[in-house]
Amino acid sequence: MGVFSRFTDIINSNINSLLDKAEDPEKMVRLIIQEMEDTLVEVRSTSAKTLADKKELARQAEKFENDANQWQDKAELALNKGREDLARSALVEKKKCSENAEALRDELSHVDEHITKLQDEISQLQDKLADAKARQKAIIMREKTASSRLKVKRNIDSDKVNDALSRFDSYERKIDGIEAQVEAYDLGSKSLSDEIAELENDENIEDELAKLKAKMKPEKKSK
Structure with missing residues (x-):
């Protein structure tokens, strides 16, 4: 041995x-x-x-x-x-x-x-x-x-982490709801800048319409 x-x-x-x-x-x-x-x-x-x-x-x-x-x-x-x-x-x-x-x-x-x-x-x-x-x-x-x-x-x-993640999801949904409410209040209420911008758009459209009418008149006389 x-x-x-x-x-x-x-x-x-x-x-x-x-x-x-x-x-x-x-x-x-x-x-x-x-x-x-x-x-x-x-x-x-x-x-x-x-x-x-x-x-x-x-x-x-x-x-x-x-x-x-x-x-x-x-x-x-x-x-x-x-x-x-x-x-x-x-x-x-x-x-x-x-x-x-x-x-x-x-x-x-x-x-x-x-x-x-x-x-x-x-x-x-x-x-x-x-x-x-x-x-x-x-x-x-x-x-x-x-x-x-x-x-x-x-x-x-672990359940703690899963529970925390569930709370995060809940908080995000809650914030999404608040943001949606804010956007709803903004609908229908126009600022001064928005109204002036609309006037400018309307004026541009009228100018375009006048030009189109002027263009179409000679064509009618020729017929």
């Missing part, structure tokens, strides 16, 4: 699908980012400790290998001095050191595998974190815009 066992759903899933299921996408994306950042801190701490443990294991393995070499030298020395018993004991100690060194080297190979997986998981999490942060601002803007539109829609469809 990976070091992010509690975070597998985010590592293995698409952030879009998580947000689609959320009741509050803005809150959800904040929680996702916070959880990812907290997990990264934890993982980096674990990674640092693992690397320190690896170095300690490597030092211990190297020490056992050096001890094995020293016991080899001691066995050769004892054998050269005719102390086969001491040479045998030295070889026993060499064997112990070699086995310990080999066991630590095996452990180091497992640690290396663990570190490789850890780095892979860190890379995955960083990608998810970058994705979430890239979407965070857009999601917040979309949520605010949608909320504003919803408020406008509610106001447009």
Whole structure:
């Protein structure tokens, strides 16, 4: 099981699908980012400790290998001095050191595998974190815009607005009625300018009539 066992759903899933299921996408994306950042801190701490443990294991393995070499030298020395018993004991100690060194080297190979997986998981999490942060601002803007539109829609469809518009219509009809009354009073009442203008029109018509009569008289005589 990976070091992010509690975070597998985010590592293995698409952030879009998580947000689609959320009741509050803005809150959800904040929680996702916070959880990812907290997990990264934890993982980096674990990674640092693992690397320190690896170095300690490597030092211990190297020490056992050096001890094995020293016991080899001691066995050769004892054998050269005719102390086969001491040479045998030295070889026993060499064997112990070699086995310990080999066991630590095996452990180091497992640690290396663990570190490789850890780095892979860190890379995955960083990608998810970058994705979430890239979407965070857009999601917040979309949520605010949608909320504003919803408020406008509610106001447009509200009874208060409809009632106000109905009153406007009533006021306009009332004003139309008043204006009609004013125009009715103006009918039949002529101003001085209107009367003079009518006289001028009448005079023009009389002139036109006289000209027409004058034109028609010669035509009658010719017949």
